[in-house]
Amino acid sequence: MTRTIYVNGCYQPYNNALLHVEDRATLFADAVYEVVEVKAGKLVDQDAHLERLERSLSEIKLVTDFSIKTIPFIIRESIRRNRVKNGYVYIQVSRGSGQRDFIFPSANETPATLIIFARSKNPLKLDEKSKKGIKVITHPDLRWKRPDIKTTGLLASVLARQTAIEQGAEEAWLYNEDKFITEGAASNAWIVTKQNELITHPANQSILKGITREGVIRLTKELDLTYIERPFTIEEANDAKEAFITAATNLVMPVTQIDEKSVYDGKSGPISLKLREIFHEFAQISY
Ligand SMILES: Cc1ncc(COP(=O)(O)O)c(C=O)c1O
Structure with a gap:
């Protein structure tokens, strides 16, 4: 089974999943993230994690062009495609990619980057x-x-x-x-x-x-x-x-x-x- 990773609207094979070199996550760590536990195929405290994600976005003044409400669908699909029973889901939102500049790019020209991946972990260990x-x-x-x-x-x-x-x-x-x-x-x-x-x-x-x-x-x-x-x-x-x-x-x-x-x-x-x-x-x- 090939693992897939969601990057900006596409589920890509693990080895081909790419982020732009000038993504602000790599240049400035201008990004926020969440990790949600997956237990027996279900999500643990997902709503609280997404609420915290919204708070983090708001604290760094990152306005996304997508609604946070769409994230649970992508999370579910990532779990399904990667057949994760027990493990976690990683969600990262950066302020997009563009010429390296400390000043925020305009949200219209530079949409936020959304990455989601699901990974298995052995709970018995x-x-x-x-x-x-x-x-x-x-x-x-x-x-x-x-x-x-x-x-x-x-x-x-x-x-x-x-x-x-x-x-x-x-x-x-x-x-x-x-x-x-x-x-x-x-x-x-x-x-x-x-x-x-x-x-x-x-x-x-x-x-x-x-x-x-x-x-x-x-x-x-x-x-x-x-x-x-x-x-x-x-x-x-x-x-x-x-x-x-x-x-x-x-x-x-x-x-x-x-x-x-x-x-x-x-x-x-x-x-x-x-x-x-x-x-x-x-x-x-x-x-
Ligand atoms: C610095 C720090 N504190 C606390 C936590 C625990 O947070 P949570 O229970 O939401 O995973 C984490 C989790 O990654 C963390 O990075």
Whole structure:
């Protein structure tokens, strides 16, 4: 089966799918994106992801010549053509292509570029990983001051994640100048205190307001857990009973090691595992 990728109105074979050299995504990272989980052929929290996409577009003042309402149809077709049962869909919108110029091109002359692709991922591998938990490293948050906008300008996150991998970890927890953890390179960061309080950074301009994070907040109410939105320090994280990350690509993933220290007894925590287990029951599932 040949994989296909949607680029500006056409489903193209994977190896032929082309973007213009002067697309503003490549020149300026003048683009925003979303990643939506596909589970058993269905989409998880698609509406919330598309709402966030609209917000990102609005924050970077990108006016598209197509309606966001058409995207679910393309998503569905991409899943069908690529026979994705479990995996994710990637959606990217850039401010089009044209002569390299910092000034916005006119939306009439330069239509936005829309790319959508669907990719399979084995969910069992992630479930297996969640039993053992993952290691994260702490790393300075070197990103721009608006990580709440989901843009493709991800170099600082790429470098942080790469450093994590080189140190035998899976994610980097980014800390700001005051040594508070903001979030992961591509995930939100959480701890569970010894008093069983779930703590995560407030969804202000310093972090991306994760859709999975929102789902977990809803679950805390279902499970009668105390949830507090406030920044936490590296020391607090080292002293936590549990830690975990959230992202559409790995849901709730327990963290069992931060730098060289084990989190509590070094095992995946029961609250993290419970949240992971029931996450989809309370998510919005669309076909
Ligand atoms: C910086 C950052 N924070 C948080 C998240 C988690 O967001 P979501 O749960 O919507 O996938 C991501 C996901 O890519 C991310 O890149």
